[in-house]
Amino acid sequence: MSTAATTLKLVLGDQLSCQHSWFHTPDPGVVFVLMEVRQETDYVLHHAQKIIAIFAAMRDFARRLRNAGHRVHYLAIDDADNLQSLPANLDRLLAHYQAGEFCWQAPDEYRLDRQLADYAAALPIPCAMADTEHFYTARHEAAQLFDGRASWVMEHFYRHMRLRHKVLVSDTGKPVGGEWNFDHDNRAAWNGIPWEPADLRASHDHSALWATIEASGAASFGAPNAADLRWPLNREEALAQLERFVQHALPHFGQYQDAMSFKAWRLFHSLLSFAMNVKMIAPSEVVDRVVQALADGAAPLAAVEGYVRQILGWREYVRGVYWHRMPGYDQLNTFGHQEPLPHWFWSGDTRMRCLATAIGQSLEHAHAHHINRLMVIGNFSLLAGLSPQALHGWYLGVYIDAFEWVELPNTLGMSQFADGGLLATKPYVSSAAYIDKMSDYCKGCHYDKKARTGERACPYNALYWDFFDRNRERLVGNHRLGMVYQQLKRMDGPVLDAVREQAARTRRGLAEL
Structure with a gap:
């Protein structure tokens, strides 16, 4: 036989x-x-x-x-x-x-x-x-949805997903609460009240494993924390983390999801992205549990919708972008930026308190939430003209939840606008004013958040205006940047000349900032 x-x-x-x-x-x-x-x-x-x-x-x-x-x-x-x-x-x-x-x-x-x-x-x-049986969508489903359209818009995709999967919609297809998107309620700065929930994640001692990794010759960077590794390593731990998030952090997540602080790196974020991205837990399980919290009266609609938008909307959307644009998407560089990353990307050793904090948290925890990634580290990188390919490699390596399908569109498209607008409708950049509004980083910083020029001027300020000045021909027609170019026009003359000189000095001295 x-x-x-x-x-x-x-x-x-x-x-x-x-x-x-x-x-x-x-x-x-x-x-x-x-x-x-x-x-x-x-x-x-x-x-x-x-x-x-x-x-x-x-x-x-x-x-x-x-x-x-x-x-x-x-x-x-x-x-x-x-x-x-x-x-x-x-x-x-x-x-x-x-x-x-x-x-x-x-x-x-x-x-x-x-x-x-x-x-x-x-x-x-x-x-x-x-199939991995993990995602809501097939690889090319987003491309099929947008077939024949001149541009992709995440909001259109998100509403389609809500309706298709019957998430936060009524039987007649209307959004719960009368609105599809409560982003306007998700932008509060955090003043320390309420304090972030206690970190109740399991602690693992993997010192022996770390010794074998080092002995193998595999190179790495960042703090190993091998004797106190706090990331979920199996389905049970991931589900427990989901419960902790729903009970202790979700009620405040919506209001403070864009807030930043040097005092609290976790704030009210779920810390579930690693568990989801290695598939210990399915996105549908997470969404269903968060929606149930709304039904139970345990979390407000703005918080629940904001979190659902990240998982059911953005996470699936960027995956669709990735599979539609690869191969070749990783090589796009619409502004031709080539500056290498300064040495402090591997140490956090810079006098800019926002970057020292965001990079320092990344090196310590292998994690930073989306606004630190986008509006501090990514913002500076785009304004300073750092290579988007070098930044992509750093983001892919430093973050525990970074796998190319989700990291690449977020870095190259959303953060660096290196794809020329295939993903984002405008470059996501700001001066120091936004960072000061959403964080406590500017308090006690070496640099003056209000100054554009001078030895102590915040580097973001001159770099911000210089970026739009240098890329005027490419960006002036963007309907979302009309106010920026109106302000820039009023700066023409000696004021703008001084800004250009300040920005040029800053870019030449990136290592010493």
């Missing part, structure tokens, strides 16, 4: 969903393969916590699969037979198990999608790619 050939099924480090149909029933003819490989630690310089957390979560996931009766082949970073790349390891494992079929789940990153598709195409055995 012939024995059925083994099927090898690859599970990537961001595919840790125990809810996936692959894992419903153990099959002795299937071997699940997970690998810690230098290919994935080294393609960009990563924060130490990101490497530790992904490997620790993979190990936890593999243990759970084994305990559920599945066959698992796990390659640790220091295994002697680990060839440190997906294709090389797969070649060896397919031969070892005399596999008659190879399967994998759809990668979320273009480079892995092409690598595995090309690899499978060259194999002499049947191969199949399965």
Whole structure:
């Protein structure tokens, strides 16, 4: 009697969903393969916590699969037979198990999608790619929705998603509360009251894992915090974090979601993005729980809608942009910016208190919330003319939740406007006034938030006006920038000349700021 050939099924480090149909029933003819490989630690310089957390979560996931009766082949970073790349390891494992079929789940990153598709195409055995069963939308669903339209608008996509999935809409298709978007209620500065909720996340000691990562030669940066790693590493911890967010932070999330403070890096954010992006928990579960909080009277509509917009709207939308624009999107650079990142991106050692805080929090926690990423670090980078490709590499490496499908459109499109407006309707830049309004960063800063010129003038101020002056031809026709160019016109003459000189000095001396 012939024995059925083994099927090898690859599970990537961001595919840790125990809810996936692959894992419903153990099959002795299937071997699940997970690998810690230098290919994935080294393609960009990563924060130490990101490497530790992904490997620790993979190990936890593999243990759970084994305990559920599945066959698992796990390659640790220091295994002697680990060839440190997906294709090389797969070649060896397919031969070892005399596999008659190879399967994998759809990668979320273009480079892995092409690598595995090309690899499978060259194999002499049947191969199949399965869906990850994670997202609300298929890869190209957004592109199909916008087919024939001159431009993409996230708000149109968001309303479509709300209606399609019956989220915060009535039976007649009207938005709950009479409005689709409560963004106008989500812009309050935080004065310390109420204080951010206690950090009740589980603490993990992965010092031994960190030692093996270091010994493997994988480079990293940022604080490892290996003895006190606070990120959820399995589904139960992710669900517990969701509950803590709903009970203690969601009621204040909407009002303060754009606020920043050097006193509190978490504020009222959910800290669920890592768990969602490695698929421990599904976006639909998060949205459903947040919407239930509204029904229970546990959170206001503005907070619930604001959070739903980020997950059901923006997260799915940028994924659609990514798959529509790749390959090549990562190389766009509409302003031709080429300046390398200053050394303080790896130390936080700058006299600009906003950047020292935002970068310092990023290096300490492998996380910063969206306004620190967009309106402090990204804002400065665009105004100063830093390379969007270099910034993309830094964002992709430093943030624990950064995977290219979600990070690249946010960095290159939303933050740096390097795609010329394919994603955002205008460059998201500001002078010091916005940062001062939304944070306590300007208090006690070395630089004067109100000064445009002079030795102590806040660098954002001259850079802001100089940016619009230098890019006048490209941007003057943007209907959202009419007021900016009216003000710039009134500055023509000696005032604008002084601003140009100040900005030029600032760009020449970025390392010393």
